[in-house]
Amino acid sequence: MPPPPPPPPRPRRVQSAVTSYYDDTTTAHYADEAPSSFDFAPPFRPRRNWTKIGTYAAGIFAVVTLGLAGAIAWGGLPDWVPIPRATFQQAQPDLQLDFPRNRQDRKPLPDGTEFFSVSGTISNIGSQARYVPSLLVVLRDQRDRIVYEKEIVPPKRKLAPGETVTINEALTDIPKAAASAEIGWKPD
Numbered sequence: 001m002p003p004p005p006p007p008p009p010r011p012r013r014v015q016s017a018v019t020s021y022y023d024d025t026t027t028a029h030y031a032d033e034a035p036s037s038f039d040f041a042p043p044f045r046p047r048r049n050w051t052k053i054g055t056y057a058a059g060i061f062a063v064v065t066l067g068l069a070g071a072i073a074w075g076g077l078p079d080w081v082p083i084p085r086a087t088f089q090q091a092q093p094d095l096q097l098d099f100p101r102n103r104q105d106r107k108p109l110p111d112g113t114e115f116f117s118v119s120g121t122i123s124n125i126g127s128q129a130r131y132v133p134s135l136l137v138v139l140r141d142q143r144d145r146i147v148y149e150k151e152i153v154p155p156k157r158k159l160a161p162g163e164t165v166t167i168n169e170a171l172t173d174i175p176k177a178a179a180s181a182e183i184g185w186k187p188d
Contacts, residue, residue, distance in 0.1 A: 032062070036119050067136035071124045087138055087146070088184030094126025096137075099167075099183045106174070116171040117150065118183065124159035136186040137171065151186055 077083065099120030108114050118137055126132050132154045139148035148171075156165045 027162070050061050070148060082182060087182070087187075089187040091183075092130065092133065094124055094128070094130050095132065096123045096125050096184075097121075097183065098123065104181050104183070106178075113172070114174065114176075116174045116178070116181065118167065118169040118181070119170060121164050122154060122159070122165040122168050124161055127161050129158055129160050132159055132165070134186040135167065136184055138169070138182045138184075139167075139171075139174060140180050140182070141175075141177040142179050 013024075051113055097120065099118070103119040104117065106114050106116050116137075117138065122132055122135075135152040135154065137150045137152060138146055141147045150169075150171050152167060152169050154167060159165060
């Protein structure tokens, strides 16, 4: 009997190394097979790292916030910020203002213009000499809006205990809408 025929040759499997474009990983493919769609391949573009982006955003926000806080602490709020501000400074210790309403009034001049007369006293009721800050006269209209402001510098800046200084001022160029007056210490 003749010897059995030799088995048919097995197909040769040839491996080719395919290096990915995005990294150094190597995928093995057989020469007679197409690459599988399930093989590893990096995405078309790298994924966003939202943690890193959030950290950068928080850092930028912190720097801007600290800068604004420092600017406000250094120079105060700008005038255009719509928050209520104190019109007058708090009362000065041992200094007493006496400006009765009946001595503050509008008076006409012979040429037809009007002026506002401010008259009163500042007294030191304490036992020590006190510095006298400037006064602020504020005229308001019927809607309680400020229509005129004027600083009055007292004739004497330091008052001894028990001493009194008299203020008599005439304010010109006042608006016709002015209906009421307030007098207090000028804020710093």
